[in-house]
Amino acid sequence: MGGLSWPLLVLGGGKIVDKLVEMKNIHKYYGRLKALKGIDFSVGDNEIVGVLGDNGAGKSTLIKIITGLHAFREGEMYIKGEKINPRHYSVKKAHQLGIETVYQEQALAEKQALWRNIFLGRQKTNALGFIKVKEEKEETEKVMRELMGFTGIGANPDSNIKTLSGGEKQGVAIGRAMYFDADLVILDEPTMALSLQEVDKVLNFIESIKTRGKSCVYISHNISNVYPVSDRFVAMDRGKVVGRYNKDEISLDQLNEELISVTKVK
């Protein structure tokens, strides 16, 4: 799918549908620090977008605005065609809109059981809000076996997160995002703590997002991981988008050189 054919996509039946995510001139401050300085960014239907850039470029900040964690100041954001009011947008709302995220920080609570970490915020409860513990644990067992590829040694749904290895923790964070079957999966440095073999699993997962017709934003410092699975690339530097590339227009080596030249101190 051509990444630059925005703003509108025409889907089957002639129905005109806006892009999955569309951001225009987004600004974000942390106190006085200006982290995003007028970003245009979009994610189309069934598109994998690789986001690249140095430490502190604003990649995580950008995706945290999409996930509802941070409110933006200026600019406009549309998700599935719906105009987002930053004051009423939230992580919960993003979940409802089908956005799942694997945060760079993993977003796991160390002293809590694995099964609780999977369902936090989306608990299976009765009408009074009491958790259906057995059901959540059984589902977790399934998630672990089928989605995370845990082979049954060591970890189980009752394990505390602090007893897991770095790779296992990442597996939980990714498994959680897979379980809730999103229209948009955002992965922020998902392969940091992983062995080569585990990295392959993550890349396979991203490819499966594509085959299932869903979309993905994939942030990584490792261009050789991002390149093969992405449809297009967005390069960021110091709060700005400094380059946009379609995969069919650029080779891995060219992309590498581009990134070095666009992020050079001017």
Add this chain to the structure above:
Amino acid sequence: MDSKLLNSKTWEKYKTQIALISIAIFVLLLFIITSPAVFLSPQIYRSFLSTVPFVGVMALGLTLILAMGQIDLSFPAVMALSGFVFALTYQLSGSVFLGMLACLLTGSFVGMLNGLLVTKIGIPAIVVTIGMQFFIRGLSNVLSQGSALNMNVGDNIFYRLFAGDLFGIPAQAIWFVFLSILLWAILFRHKFGEHVLFTGDNEDATRMMGINVDKTKIIAFMIMGGAAAFAGILDVFRMRTWWPTMGEGYLMMTVATVFVGGTSMFGGEATILGTFIGAFLIGSLEAGIVAAGLSGFWTRLIYGLLILVAVTIHTVMNR
């Protein structure tokens, strides 16, 4: 305790409680040995059942607050102010029910103020609640002009429910058991409790998963305030009087109860059974010391010793 006796998983899960029960049994045996006449008769236990719940109910609230990685030092004053509102509303309206309602509302309202100052202004809870403690104590002094209020409701249904005997057991004890079970269910089986534990464990991660952390904190502080108000209700019923110094002396007892029980300051973890046992342990100490013939001077020393020993054991075991 020999870990071979238990399978290691069960041991891991319950070691804090097992350690605490062992300490409790040890202290009880010590009491029985030093003053068998007192500690082999049921009277003393009956008296514990009616006195321990005041601190116990507040300790339950504090357990929730500590599970969330927060602290509240204002509850003894909240107990006094809510108790005052209870007695005053009763005197003015003649309705016990209205009095209790006003009392609980007062307690949770102060809790809400604590929660708002902590979350919306961003002041650390220890600072907020120390300030609030002075303010609320001062407020009840000003409102009452330092004099006690009579609260003789006679022997009506409310008195029996909150200060009488139910099934031959002091009502306070039954409330304490009921509230312990309720709080356990909320903390470990309800989604609100899960939000509390996660907030205490990793606030940022909890936000990332879409939990309204501020709301969770405010509600928890309101529950703490409500618990203090409930302790006030129990105390006013029992003494048939409200007096301005109510709750004074309960602060350290309550904090000690929760720590001896095995709940840590670091948040994300808590034990309700621990708090329950801790309340009786702390609550029986003074009687045991006096019965053993030691002078009152010993009380603090032994309190301190027990707290340090218990906390050391908990910490070493959880390393």
